[in-house]
Amino acid sequence: MTTASGTYAPRPGAAPLPRMIAAQAALETRMLLRNGEQLLLTVVIPTLLLVLFSSVDIVDTGKGKAVDFLAPGVLALAVMSTAFTGQAIATGFERRYGVLKRLAASPLPRWGLMTAKTVSVLVTEVFQVVLLTVIALALGWSPHGGPVAVLLLLVLGTAAFSGLGLLMAGTLKAEATLAAANLVFLLLLVGGGVVVPLDRFGPAGQHVLGLLPISALSDGLRAVLQHGAGTPWGDLGILAVWAVVGLAAAGRFFRWE
């Protein structure tokens, strides 16, 4: 058994960086799509909310078709569910189970791992946006506005929510992250202008809640898609501040084990 066969003779080397990142992103996406709880959060809940609230008159969504109000909000929710809630929970448990630790000893650099996570989040979002758009169109949605402003909002929203999600996953225990990420998801779903218009919370409440990243994203998307506005700089500014603060804090405080 112990004769040298040369099978294990050292031949070390890292794979090319793009190949490593692509492999990592593919694996992360597969893990996400295989996870039932994650799919509930990222696909089932946004879809249900869109269908339910568009067809049953539960909340007063103001003038016009309900779906025109709801579709931008649900798109914002979809971004939050993947970039914030899903990423926080998954990363929290990867940290807990030593996955991040083990990968830190692999040839993949840490920034490569983070890039792969971002790619995986974006791939999932594309899938969500396509699905929700098709459903909304089937429900009679008539979107307006330019695609560039929408894309800008989605990207900045993703950056803001990723920073906050990673900050949570990298500092709290996995169970605490699981609980807190779900709670935040629920609170922001109600108080972030996703399905309930912010003016229901009174002028003061509207002001404070309007500074939340979810409100900025849903408000910005609504301004463009429902009202055909140009680039919503105010909302983009709020998202940019959240993105910078969140990502910087995550970079500073993230603990790998």
Add this chain to the structure above:
Amino acid sequence: MRSEPVVQVQALVKRYGTKTAVDGLDLEAGAGVTAVLGPNGAGKTTTVETCEGYRKPDSGTVRVLGLDPVRQSAELRPRIGVMLQSGGVYSGARADEMLRHVARLHAHPLDVDALIERLGLGSCGRTSYRRLSGGQQQRLALAMAVVGRPELVFLDEPTAGLDPQARRATWDLVRDLRADGVSVILTTHHMDEAEELADDVAIIDGGKVIAHGSPEELCKGGAENTLRFSGRPGLDVGSLLNALPDGCTAAELTPGAYRVVGKVDPQLLATVTSWCAQHGVMPDRISVERHTLEDVFLELTGKELRS
């Protein structure tokens, strides 16, 4: 096999809060298999994880393959393989999926199917990691450490919790790695594992290396061998001692149970049996105990259990 050291640790100190985990540790490991042996909490894992680049030394220097594991991590990581004490795999990933993934991060990986076959991981099928048995999880972690064809492999308690067959399979793989020129640093608290596999053993206790050498060297040093026999109680131990060469000790441990400690060789055995014959003693259950690494270990680290 001795050449350039693959691992060189000098005066390493690592503290966690007020607790000093590693306290001025020196260790040099050459090519081949080096076992780091010590009781729980001795500082084995901290030392190895510092070599892997996970922890920054509070003081002292660490060089692995001539590189600083923290500052030159990017250069070092492709050249080493790491098996953590536990975990390291996505809970929803299948064994082959995870192994293939780690292989993809390397330029010239091993044949994944052959490695799966070799370590008996084929039976894991489509089972996700969290549902694999402890032994399967261990073997997967081992496979992940070697799949990138590293020059140096760190194995942190690779056989903890394995059944005897899986343990043998792990030992066989370590021997094959060594034969193919891969250096191995393994931590263990199984003496027999160190004795079976290691070219070199470093015994760590209290955050320091307290003994270092080949298993043979370590066994030769320290206490000597032991000869035991039973006879009728109350024999004249003083007379027996007179018959023995200088430096031996003899004692009646419990009534009728005698122990001779010294350099036990055929001559000594003959001396004891002829003394018995002269005194009309039939020595029952005469036995010679070879000094094992376990004796050395217990002698050096103390016999009381520590948690």
